[in-house]
Amino acid sequence: MKRDIILSGVGGQGILSIATIIGDAAMNKGMFIKQAEVHGMSQRGGDVHSHLRISDEQIASDLIGIGCADLIISMEPMEALRYKPSLKKGGWIVTSKTPFVNIPNYPDVEKIYEELRKIGNVILVDAEEIAKANQMSRSVNMILLGAAADALGLDVKTLSESVARIFGAKGKEIVEMNVRALQLGAEQK
Amino acid sequence: MSEKQLLLGDHAIALGALHAGLSGVYAYPGTPSTEITEYIQLSPLARERKVHSRWCTNEKTAMEAALGMSFAGKRALVCMKHVGMNVCADPFVNSGMTGVNGGVVVVAADDPSMHSSQDEQDSRFYGKFAMIPTFEPSTQQDAYNMVQSAFELSESLKLPVLLRVVTRMAHSRAVVTTNSSIRDCNKLNPSENWRDWVLLPVNARKKNDMLTALQPKLHELSDKSEFNIQNKKGNGKKGIIACGIAYNYVMENVADMQEYDILRISQYPLPTEKIRSMASRCDSILVVEDGQPFVEEQLLGVLPHSIEIKGRLSGALPRTGELNPDNVRVALGLKAHEHAEPSETVVARPPALCQGCGHRSVYDAINNVIRNKYPDTKVFGDIGCYTLGALPPFSALSSCVDMGASITMAKGAADAGLEHAIAIIGDSTFTHSGMTGLLDAINENAAITVIISDNLTTAMTGGQDSAGLNKYEAICLGLGLDRNHLHVVEPLPKNMDEITRVITEELEYRGLSVIIPRRECIQTLSRKMKKQNAK
Numbered sequence: 040m041k042r043d044i045i046l047s048g049v050g051g052q053g054i055l056s057i058a059t060i061i062g063d064a065a066m067n068k069g070m071f072i073k074q075a076e077v078h079g080m081s082q083r084g085g086d087v088h089s090h091l092r093i094s095d096e097q098i099a100s101d102l103i104g105i106g107c108a109d110l111i112i113s114m115e116p117m118e119a120l121r122y123k124p125s126l127k128k129g130g131w132i133v134t135s136k137t138p139f140v141n142i143p144n145y146p147d148v149e150k151i152y153e154e155l156r157k158i159g160n161v162i163l164v165d166a167e168e169i170a171k172a173n174q175m176s177r178s179v180n181m182i183l184l185g186a187a188a189d190a191l192g193l194d195v196k197t198l199s200e201s202v203a204r205i206f207g208a209k210g211k212e213i214v215e216m217n218v219r220a221l222q223l224g225a226e227q228k
Numbered sequence: 229m230s231e232k233q234l235l236l237g238d239h240a241i242a243l244g245a246l247h248a249g250l251s252g253v254y255a256y257p258g259t260p261s262t263e264i265t266e267y268i269q270l271s272p273l274a275r276e277r278k279v280h281s282r283w284c285t286n287e288k289t290a291m292e293a294a295l296g297m298s299f300a301g302k303r304a305l306v307c308m309k310h311v312g313m314n315v316c317a318d319p320f321v322n323s324g325m326t327g328v329n330g331g332v333v334v335v336a337a338d339d340p341s342m343h344s345s346q347d348e349q350d351s352r353f354y355g356k357f358a359m360i361p362t363f364e365p366s367t368q369q370d371a372y373n374m375v376q377s378a379f380e381l382s383e384s385l386k387l388p389v390l391l392r393v394v395t396r397m398a399h400s401r402a403v404v405t406t407n408s409s410i411r412d413c414n415k416l417n418p419s420e421n422w423r424d425w426v427l428l429p430v431n432a433r434k435k436n437d438m439l440t441a442l443q444p445k446l447h448e449l450s451d452k453s454e455f456n457i458q459n460k461k462g463n464g465k466k467g468i469i470a471c472g473i474a475y476n477y478v479m480e481n482v483a484d485m486q487e488y489d490i491l492r493i494s495q496y497p498l499p500t501e502k503i504r505s506m507a508s509r510c511d512s513i514l515v516v517e518d519g520q521p522f523v524e525e526q527l528l529g530v531l532p533h534s535i536e537i538k539g540r541l542s543g544a545l546p547r548t549g550e551l552n553p554d555n556v557r558v559a560l561g562l563k564a565h566e567h568a569e570p571s572e573t574v575v576a577r578p579p580a581l582c583q584g585c586g587h588r589s590v591y592d593a594i595n596n597v598i599r600n601k602y603p604d605t606k607v608f609g610d611i612g613c614y615t616l617g618a619l620p621p622f623s624a625l626s627s628c629v630d631m632g633a634s635i636t637m638a639k640g641a642a643d644a645g646l647e648h649a650i651a652i653i654g655d656s657t658f659t660h661s662g663m664t665g666l667l668d669a670i671n672e673n674a675a676i677t678v679i680i681s682d683n684l685t686t687a688m689t690g691g692q693d694s695a696g697l698n699k700y701e702a703i704c705l706g707l708g709l710d711r712n713h714l715h716v717v718e719p720l721p722k723n724m725d726e727i728t729r730v731i732t733e734e735l736e737y738r739g740l741s742v743i744i745p746r747r748e749c750i751q752t753l754s755r756k757m758k759k760q761n762a763k
C-alpha cells in the first residue's frame with residue numbers, strides 16, 4: 040500500500056498532530072514514512088501544509104509531486120482547495136466545512152464548497168459542529184482524521200492504538216475523547 | 229541497543245551528535261536549524277552527560293565557544309540557519325586555519341525558496357571558502373550517520389567539518405535506525421601547541437600552507453567516500469550528478485527512465501576522479517543541486533567543452549527556488565504529471581502578528597505619530613515577529629536587512645540628514661547584533677529614536693530564551709545612554725496616548741533616545757498558563 044497525503048490548514052489548527060498519528064500508525068505497520076513539515080514564518084496565522092508519504096516500499100522524495108497526491112486532509116475548506124493541483128485524478132479530499140476567516144478578502148464559502156464538490160471525491164465534514172455537540176472542542180482534528188480513515192487505508196482501530204500511544208501521557212480521559220472523536224469522524228460518509 | 233525512531237532531520241543530527249560523544253552544542257535559533265539544539269536541551273542523555281546546550285547570544289559567540297571547547301579537547305556542535313554563517317564567518321573561516329583539537333561540526337541549515345528567510349545563500353560556498361570538508365545528507369538516516377563520521381573526520385584531519393542541510397532535510401521526518409552503542413565523551417585534554425591557535429602572521433602563514441597542501445587529500449577522501457555513491461542502470465550517455473537532498477528527487481523519477489548513470493555527491497570538496505570518469509562515459513551531465521549552482525559552476529571550469537553541462541545555469545532547472553520532484557522530472561526529460569490548474573477562488577493568507585501581541589500597539593503608536601505629526605519619518609526595521617509590521621494593516625517599515633541593521637541604518641540615514649528616523653528592533657535581535665550599533669549611535673549622540681520592542685523572548689523562532697532578559701535598561705545605560713532619554717512603556721491599547729506622546733517627544737529631541745515597550749509575548753504567556761493549569 041502507498042498513500043501520498045497533503046495535510047493543510049491554518050497555523051495552530053493542529054495538522055501536525057494528524058500527521059503524528061498517521062505516522063505512528065504507519066510505522067507500527069512496518070511501513071516507510073516521509074513527512075515534510077512547515078515550521079517558522081508560516082505558522083503565524085498563515086496557511087500551513089505538510090507532505091506525508093507512507094508506503095510498503097522505500098520512499099525517495101520528501102515532497103509529493105504535483106498531480107500525485109492520493110488524498111488531501113484539510114482543517115479548512117479554502118486551504119483544501121489551495122492544493123487542488125496536487126491531487127491526482129480520482130484522489131480524495133476530506134475537509135472540515137468551517138472557514139477560518141482571518142483575512143479581509145476571504146471568498147464566498149459556498150463557492151468554495153461548489154468547486155470542491157466538482158473535484159469529485161470530497162467529504163465535507165462539519166467537524167466543529169460535531170465537536171461542539173459532543174463537548175470535544177479540542178478534538179476537531181481527530182474527527183477529521185476519522186473521516187479520512189477509509190481513504191487512508193488505515194482502520195479506526197489502528198488509528199485508535201496510535202492515539203493511545205501518542206496522547207497516553209495526557210491521561211485516560213484525553214485518550215478516550217480522541218478515540219471517540221475518531222469514531223464520530225468515521226461515521227461521516 | 230539499536231532502535232528505530234521516527235525523527236525529524238534536525239533531531240537525527242542532534243541524536244547522531246550525542247551518540248558521537250558530544251560535549252557541547254553552541255547555537256543561536258534560526259529556522260530551519262532550531263530543533264537541533266532544542267532536542268539536545270530536552271535529551272535525558274545530554275542531561276546525564278552535562279552536555280552544554282544553553283542558547284548563545286549570536287552565531288559568532290557560538291562558533292568561538294565551540295572552538296574553545298575543541299581547544300580543550302572535547303567535541304562541539306555549532307548550529308545555525310544559513311545567514312548565521314555570515315555572522316560567524318570570521319571565526320568559522322579562521323577555524324580552518326587554527327584547525328581543531330576535539331572534533332567540531334558546524335551545521336548550516338539553508339532555506340532554498342526562502343520559506344522563512346531573507347535570502348537563498350548556499351552554505352557550501354563557505355565550506356569551500358574555508359577549505360574544509362563539507363557533508364550534505366540525502367536522508368535522515370544519512371544525517372544521523374554523517375554527523376558521527378564528521379566528528380571522526382574532524383579529529384583525524386584536525387579540521388572542522390561543515391554539515392549542510394536544507395529545509396526539506398531539517399524539517400522532514402523519516403525512520404532512522406540508531407547505533408547499537410554510544411561513544412563516550414572526550415576527556416579534558418587542552419591543546420599544548422600554541423602555534424596552532426595563535427594566528428599571528430608568522431604562524432598563520434605556516435598554517436595556511438598546511439591547509440592548502442591538504443586539499444588534494446580532501447578531494448581524494450571525497451572520491452573514496454562511502455557517501456558519494458554511483459547508481460547506474462544500462463549504458464546511457466546522459467550523466468546525472470545529484471547533491472544531497474536533490475538525489476531524492478531524481479530517484480523519485482527513475483522508475484520512468486530506461487537507463488541512467490547517477491553520481492550522488494554528499495561529501496565535498498568535489499570527488500574529481502569520479503566526475504572525470506563520468507565525463508569520459510557521457511555526452512552530457514545534468515547537475516541537480518538545491519541552492520546555488522555550486523557544483524555546476526565548478527564543472528564548467530573543469531571538464532572538456534565537448535561535454536554539455538546542464539543545470540541551473542543552463543536553464544535545465546530553475547535558476548532560483550527549491551528543487552522538487554516536478555522540476556527535476558522535467559529536467560530529466562520526462563513528461564510532467566497530469567494535474568489540475570490552481571483554483572482562482574483561493575486567496576493568499578499571509579502570516580500576521582497575533583491578536584493581542586504587544587508589537588501591534590507599538591506600530592499603532594508609531595503610525596499615530598507619522599499620521600498626525602511627522603509624515604517624513606522613516607522606520608528602519610529589523611528581524612523578528614515585528615518584521616510583519618511591514619505588511620498591512622501597519623505598512624510601517626522602510627527597511628529590514630539583517631539582524632541589527634535597524635539601529636545602524638537609522639544612524640546612517642540621520643548622518644545623511646534625515647530628520648526623523650526610528651529604529652525598531654526586538655529584544656533578542658538587540659543582544660544578537662544591536663548593542664554594538666547602539667554604541668556607535670550613543671558615541672555620536674545620533675538624532676535617532678531606538679525602540680526595543682521587548683516581549684521577553686525570541687518569539688519568531690518559537691519562544692527561546694532571550695539572552696538579555698531583564699538587562700536592557702542596564703545595557704543601554706552602561707553603553708552611555710543619557711538616562712533622561714530612556715523610557716519603558718507597556719504596549720497595551722489603553723496606553724496608546726502615553727506611548728504616542730513619548731515617541732513624539734523623543735523624535736523631536738535632537739539626540740539619541742531609547743524606548744522599551746515591554747510586555748510578554750502572548751504565545752509564551754499562554755503556554756505558561758496552560759502548564760500552570762495542568763498542575
Ligand SMILES: Cc1ncc(C[n+]2csc(CCOP(=O)(O)OP(=O)(O)O)c2C)c(N)n1
Nearest residue numbers: 258312611612613654655656657686687688
Ligand atoms: C543571523 C540570523 N540568525 C538568526 C535568524 C533567525 N531569526 C529570525 S527572527 C529571530 C528572533 C527575533 O527575536 P526578537 O528580536 O526577540 O523578536 P520577536 O520575534 O520576539 O518579536 C531569529 C532568531 C536570522 N534571521 N538571522
